[in-house]
Amino acid sequence: MRTIAALQLLSAAKLIAAISFPPLAALAQAQGDTTTAAPIQAFYTAPPNSSTSASSTQTVNINAATPTGTVTAPRTVTYTQTNYTPNPSVFSTACAEISSSYASRLSVYSSRASTDSTVIYPTRVPVRPREAWDCLYSIPINRELTLEFISGVSKYLQFQSTIEYLKNPPANSLQEPVDIIGSLEELAEQVRSGDIAHHIRFEVAFRKLLQRCHDGHLGLSFNSNSLIAFRGPFSLISISPDAIEKPKVYVETDLLEFGLDAAYVTKIDGYDVEAWIAEFADYGSSQSPDARYNDVFANRDPGSDGTFYTLYGWYPGKNTISLTYSNSSTHQYDYLAYARWNSALNWDGIRTGEDFYENIVLNPAYFQVSSSSQEGTVNRPAPEPKDPGALYHVHKHSDKKAKRQMRTGIATTTTSALRSAPTQDLPQLVYFNEPYMRHRVGPYVQDLNGIIGGYFLNDTLDTAVLDISSFSAADDDAEFEIEGFQAALTTFFAEASRRGSKKLVIDVRGNGGGLIALGFELYKQLFPAAAARSYYRIRTHEGAQIFATAAEALASDEATKDLVELIERIGLENINGDDTPEALEVALAINSGFSRQNTLDINAKTPKDLKTWIGPYTIDGLVNDTVSLLVENNFNFPLQGSDISGFGSRSEFANNPKPFEKEDILLLSDGTCASTCTIFAELLKREQAGISTVVMGGRPNDGPSAHVGGTHGSRVLTYANLLRNSRRVVQLYPPETEAQEEYLVENIPLALPFGFTYAAINFRDSIRPEDETATPLQFALEPADCRLYFSPIGFTDSVYLWGELSKLKWGTGSEFEGCAVGGLQKGEGSTGFVPDDPEVVEIVNYILQPMKTPA
Template sequence: MIVKAAAAALLGLGCTFADAVSLPLTDGRPAGPFVKRQSAPAKYTPTASDLESGCANIGRVAASFARTVEAANASSFQVDPKIAYDCLASIPLDKEPVTIFLNEIRKFVQFQSTLEYLARPPDKSGQDPMDILSGLIDIGSAVNSSSITSWYEVETRVEKLLGGCHEGHLYVAWVLPSLINFRAPFQLVSLSEDGTQLPKVYVADDVALERGRVSGTNASAITHIDGEDVVTAIDKLMYYESSQSPDVRWNAAFQTQNPPKQGDFYTRTRYPGANTFILTFENGTSTEYPYIANALNVPGGSLWSSLASGQDIWDKLINVPPRQNTGAAGKLRVRALEDNKHRIQRTPLDDAIDRLTKRQSNDNVAPPPEQLIRYDGDFPDTPGVSPFIQDINKVIGGYFMADYDDRESKTAIIDITGFSPDDPTAQFATQAVQAAVELFLEEAQRRKMERLIIDVRGNGGGFVNMGYDLYKQLFPSSEPYAGTRLRNHPASLKIAQAFTQLVDQDVINGLIRDIGGGMGENLSNAQLSRYQNAQYASLSNLNQYLNLDANGSTFRSFDDFFGPVDIYDDQFTHILTYDLNNLLAVGDLGYSITGYGDRASYATKPAPFKPENIVLVTDGTCASTCGIFAEFLRNQQKIRTVVIGGRPNRDPSVAVGGTRGAQVIQHTAHMLNFVQIIENNFAPVDAAEKAEWDQIFPRPFQMNIAEAAVNWKDNIRATDPTQTPLQFYLEAADCRLFYTKQTLVYSHELWNKVDDLAWGSEDSCAQGSLKNATVVLGDANGVPVSIGRSSTAGYNSGANGDLPQLTGDYDVDTALWIWYGVRHSFGASRGRNI
């Protein structure tokens, strides 16, 4: 109940329990202290005294909490958001390590494949101009001039600079949000009366109290947040979310069931700018609610007793090289990695190297299919129905509509809300999903199923191999085309030259012979070293011999592979494609993608479903591997798409709104290993080359940063003569629907709706159609058709000289800084309308 949550939060602001629980209920909506004003609460600015006492005040709350029964198992404890921000804002910085850190991030960001496109976004891409390299220089200048004196401000500004790029593969995973984070006291939902009427925004628990229709007397919709229209307010709040589509960013604000997510209105990583917020409802009432702050609790420890000031946090938790610390700073980094596991993705290479480290054959061999699947088990994303089959890691579930619906149905459903397991320690995920899909499709054919719904809502990507395999099982004779490319610059050139020299065709042939069809468990140490070099060369894609060209042929020379190719005032490699028959290139010796290797015979099988009898259901979140999979379906098979949710309007909305980059590379887990392999095998010829390496190669962070990542490779459609990354195209779904209460909670209700719209008696989408769908894949020249706005608008496009529009929260100064960096860093020839 929200009343209890709000009451607990109110205690942090000095209210008594009696005061909190005696608040009245109005029209079924939990009430707080009623206010006449509807404008935003004043932005909170701590005084010098507040800053001095903030961390010590948290320490006192921690000491009190440690005496409770809950402390033995709790991962956090609640504090007043005011003192939480006081503590964070009091963390100082030393200029030298911060400057070094910003320089290391700048070196790493050179590998971001879309740097120039971000600085000068294509028209209708939905992207505001963001010059990352110049922005980082601006932040460094502000640090050195003492315009920035707080580490928390450095984190916030870098986060917003990268967040404004709307690129899910581009991020820094900080440790401070794992030490202190913020929450709203409840979650929100966006619901339509029937799926086609425009949705309204509700407090989630208000609607849970509702037994009938959403518009009944017990649930009052939200009309304003802090005095601002609710749509505008949520648009601003979600601006820094990772999708270029404002509809997909909108969806990220709300609670969902498939997959289970609390929504970013509730989950506030950073301080929201004020200690309370005001909601105004359709019934005319306004209520002020407090935010909640949570501080890290280490059961049985005394973390906060040693953190009496911001200086203590800087000295003991931040200004500490992560690889040299196993104390509190190291534990905090581990916690941060866990908190960021949704975007710190493992690859098949990571799993393969882990298995090689063990060097035990029984750990390297996948069990038979019957041990990798489960029948009729609970699936977390689909309450109310159980899948006919699922993999042991609960990545994918296969359903038959006839199993849960009274009517006779020939429709099957595949539900896959990620292309990797939530548990990073899960074993043989790709093999398990492959087995579950194969057995499900066999059962579908036995039952004579004719239609298929593929549900990828919330799918943020994962193992690329898994996406390829699912496509090949659906269309065995089709060759999936994914043209990719990397940015060509001095550091990537050096790495490509080194990996191509280290892992040439002779080395590859020798490794295949030495491994002999096993998992590499019997390799000698020298052979193992060559194999690990080959695995990292494969992961990097910076190797002539482990890639194919756009036509699927081997490259004739290094220059034919690496280029440079001049496009969009930048330089890139030539187009690359995967050699799916080469297990070293695929990255996992124990796994053949369907249709290749020891599963090559599957390529002659008939497709289990006709393309016109398949519908892809998304909420626009589909990203990374999901985006690649969706591109195969839509571009090569003309599969129809349905998108769920988005802002309350009748405009078209995107089917794939997450990152459409083809690969993410992490700084510490991957990039540093690339550099180490080069330096272990080659030596600079002189002092000048040594200095060049230090200047261009990323080095370990000398501060406690959990991880960082860039988008390594663009995804380029074969028919696009402009070779613009798919990241900068927003392509409309064929049909748009909104959630109702039933379809939000119960996936099978949504599947029934889609089934009727595609093959049954229903005709009406909120926008578009499935009965008369036209999959738009490009104009007359083959250029994809984008529905994004033109380049003349946007939060960072400027107004009245240097005054930008608000960029998502109370921090107008950050908006000004971003626009200043965009406008003044790359001059009149770059950027838009400046």
């Protein structure tokens, strides 16, 4: 293997430019060349519908049986027949009409704002779905740049830890085989041949390819998603009358108004409702099909409208959807669409599809790494913080679930000396009996950012409840997340001891992850004396080996020692890119994920050298791939700038008694537990065997269901992270010859031609060291002990649900007669594998039917 050490320290302006700027006019300018990009060629064809359009408004009746008989509930429905044939004039005017609507709406608010300082500008304007799709469909395709994107993005995707496993997934994983690189090659061929002749068709096909991998850490959102959003007409919910009987599908507003007497949905667009939803849900990000099924529906804890409403952001291929109800009535409803904008991307200057391409598709507003000392961010054009202990603040994403999962990848610092200096002016970290999120009663205790709520159900077996729907704050700009979380937990457990509470329900429904430190912190406060071992590895293809070599060159044992001494002398807060640039580079290299310096092997030793850490080691068995040494976090180093309880400045915490016995803890989930949440759940399962688990909802098949169904990946890396590593490589080892330059171009990520608001891969696989096959936990779906469906009151009232689960597990008198599957008596668990999806129909005119990912 050729290593980076063979490259000589000479000029590499061409390569640095390709890393630092989007490769278009900016790349030419960086090289002193005023040549512009080639003209953009447009190839227009009709969207995926034909014939004529018509619309009408009528009042329809939905019959709902009530305890006193049958009543007729009026509902006004405007429906538009969906088939139409656009013409060139439609393509030339659609974007202009949306832009005009946008300008008109803002002018109204600007006028109000001149006299009223409290006016809040809207962030979206309703538009017709057909018009929105016409605008997107009119965006021209530039074959050359699209092929450049496909070639370039493949080098990012090579860092995806499961790329070889996805090609040949383990049995019982319920993951269909997905050849990411092979599918990219097929997409490239479709672009070359003209089969994909519109830019939006390529975007959707690429996104669908990644979504088929069912990995919440793997994804890319193009800029177009920030300008136009498609929505369903309303939300659906899945409800069982008693949490045990198979659930029915209801329109949310119908159920809330009429209860179980409301007519339920039996068909969607003429197809069996369960089959339609099963196929629709297959684009969800969770590994568990039951978790994906849950995602389709609205939820109260945490609040969610469901993907039936959000549509994954796609145009549904038509303008209306029909629902058939249990009373045999069938009704059509309009899909919705909105023109959106934000501070970085808006509709100014967009009149045509060509304008959209130039201003939005090629806009790097969220993702640009300059050749200066500042390094890029994702989803914010702000410079990277100078403090290496605060690096995690740049890893943000506007979508809440993606943000939580994304922040699982937050970097660790270097040694115990790299702890943030104590803050003298801490705000109030803990609040008592304050309103909290979505429950009818406020918690006894919560942290200042509302990450956790602690409750005491004194009328139910002295049960305490921790409600944790995320391991990060909802506010992107939140501060003191770790400090507040630690303080609230400590306060809550102390109060539980004072009250004599012996039982604990931990509710992680909807928890998509967040800060790694908080997952470990919760586990250590529950079990202070226990080890917190969470093992991982990375994929060590050629690009990873190059980055690891560069990280070792920067963060050698000697350089790390010097950094520690410097921080002890001047303090962490004074390590920055202006006064101590070399020290900052060492800290960033250690935080990159490719360094061995803050890891421990299974013998609790730091890998002795680069070869020991990076290998590469060959996987025997299911796949043909190479990986790193199996390691864990070294908690003698702070995690995300703070010490975990039991280590460093909080080492005395290990002497505290555990607040609850493991047999008195119940973990409640809806299967969507992902990222940091899976790290915490895995610690409970592996280190504290016997803790009971309950999972809610899922497919109506009465089979076992996984309580942890989201991505088990233990660190995400954004494209900005990876591009940053490429820049360091070229700065350290600029190529001397064309052959050396070609070697780097073929193996490390460079800037991409299209802008995007979020792009990341799963970098680390969680592995159980006792597993002889060393299979990533992403492919393990393990049933919960008890499965229940959502009942009406369980859906609307979490406090009620917690109390009934407590009585079911530890007492008597629960309104739940048992579990739909499995049981909670004496630790009894459900047996068998999570079942496969039932066969689903091929849905005609299904979401973007002509844009399916190549097989």
